[in-house]
Amino acid sequence: MSDILDVVIVGGGAGGMSAGVYCARGKMSTVILEASAKTGGQAAKTNELENYPGIDQATGPDIMGAFRKHCERFGVEFQRGTVSGIKVEDNGFIKQVTTKEGEVLRARTVIVATGAQPRILGIKGEREFTSKGVSYCATCDADFFEELDIVVVGSGNTAVEESVFLTKFVNSIKMIVLHDEGVLDADRTAQEQAFANDKIDFVWNSTVEEICGEELVNGVKVKNLKTGEISEIECDGVFMFVGTVPNTDFLEGTVELAKGGYIKVDDQMATNVPGVFGAGDVNDKFLRQVVTAAADGAIAAVAAERYMQEEENWQERVLEAEGDVAVMFWNPLDKDGIALMPELEAFCKEKELPLVTVDTYKSQNISGRYNVEDIPTVVRFSKGQEVKRVVRPTAEELQQLA
Structure with missing residues (x-):
């Protein structure tokens, strides 16, 4: 396996294993890190699971066992380990996932699916008699x-x-x-x-x-x-049975957390850290069930794959380019962008300037990173650094890029 993985999934419950299926099926090198001896999370400790669509009667362990077999069929690697921290390397792309056991895994994307654990009320005698009644x-x-x-x-x-x-x-x-x-x-x-x-x-x-x-x-x-x-x-x-608390202690200071310690995510399960996603009961959400955790995992996996492709393309064609590059931030539904495109293509051909186009809707991380607020915006990069920017350029302004 490559030294740098495509994705590390932290947690082997319903959300994590659902993400594993989608990632591995998408040909991403995938490792699921699980702290417990058994995968499945909270669902694996639930005897009767009657509300998972399509399955009338099955135990939680049965369903989670099927999840794991599905992952393994597509080549997901399971590793035992308790994550102690996540760090983004200086290039802003590669993440380091560190375990309490001293292992460091490097990955392009990370999906946090650590779930939640039973809430401790702190009643007198509660801790003293845990496992003793x-x-x-x-x-x-x-x-x-x-x-x-x-x-x-x-x-x-x-x-x-x-x-x-x-x-x-x-x-x-x-x-x-x-x-x-x-x-x-x-x-x-x-x-x-x-x-x-x-x-x-x-x-x-x-x-x-x-x-x-x-x-x-x-x-x-x-x-x-x-x-x-x-x-x-x-x-x-x-x-x-008085609720749960999220397993997010290792994320404090790295990923933005909501009240109660749950992870703040958008509709693509993305956190405030590009390339780090959340899935399942660990997220700040309305409903915590196996079916919603599985849905979160699927969304996070597809979003992680798209993020990785966009970042790799950006790194290769812009940041690591030997010469200068023109980048057009646009949206195919924007009339001004459509009108500008042939003019910009002709200009770049004349100046022998490579052209990279970025759809601001699909690539919100990249457009947000460069504070692109209006489209079309054309930026000239040299050795990975911005040197000139024009917003909604006229023919005359376009020449300034040269």
Whole structure:
């Protein structure tokens, strides 16, 4: 494989592997860096995945396994590693992806698909009893609580759906819900399944104040938000489903982040750093589901390929050109640009000046880098540096380029 990869995808969840399929199928040399021993991200820890179009019944691990096989069929290379930082080299094109293990991968583009992890509420006893009765993954730990009584914290889709799944194993579930009676954050179908399940009871208007136990969890203290009363519930385990936080610590100071630490991206999944893209749950977005992560990955991959082609063309034909080059920033739908084109081509032929055209709609990175605000704009470069610029040039102004 070349010393410089076409793309490094950070994260092997639904977004990362979807990007991997599109990148590799587009003949881009592709490496997926995954910190965990298993690929699949959050989806691989979800037992029932019923809302992925076209697949009626399948587990999260099944679907993520199919994603990986698809990647491997097109030649995606998977590597184990935890990314510690991303740096753009001095030429502004090549990126360095550094891992905590000390490895440095160089790539023309990077797609960040590191996803999110369960939110830690910081309840007294939460950290102390993690893996000792406190769990964040029903698929991982359900069988440890067979025929036992548990508490579930949360009322969103994940909390309700995983509670229904847990009833196949446990004796009973008490869901601690901070809303008024009958109000859950989950969608209607999930709510109906939970309300109809005899093993699930609800503790309304309440929050967990403390998780209690000795060596293992044996109960929780619950506060009623309306009365302030503290009560105790005996249980053998606590499952926490209260949202997620993005895995973006390594991006601080490099890529612009939104409130909460999620990545700010545009409609092409591009970040504020040219050639660095985001995909999946790590993005600042409305809906975080497997299907939206897969869509993000596909968009990011196609955008990365287009960016790479544009940059390579720009580097080769303009920045690394031995002689002078004329560059016309234009749009094929702009009448002034269309009218200028034959005149400019004749001028460049006469002066033996190579001509490069840049569509400002398709190549927004390049036109933005050179602050092209009006079209058509013609710029003369010499040894990669701008030496003369004319905007909407007349025939006389065009001669000034010489």
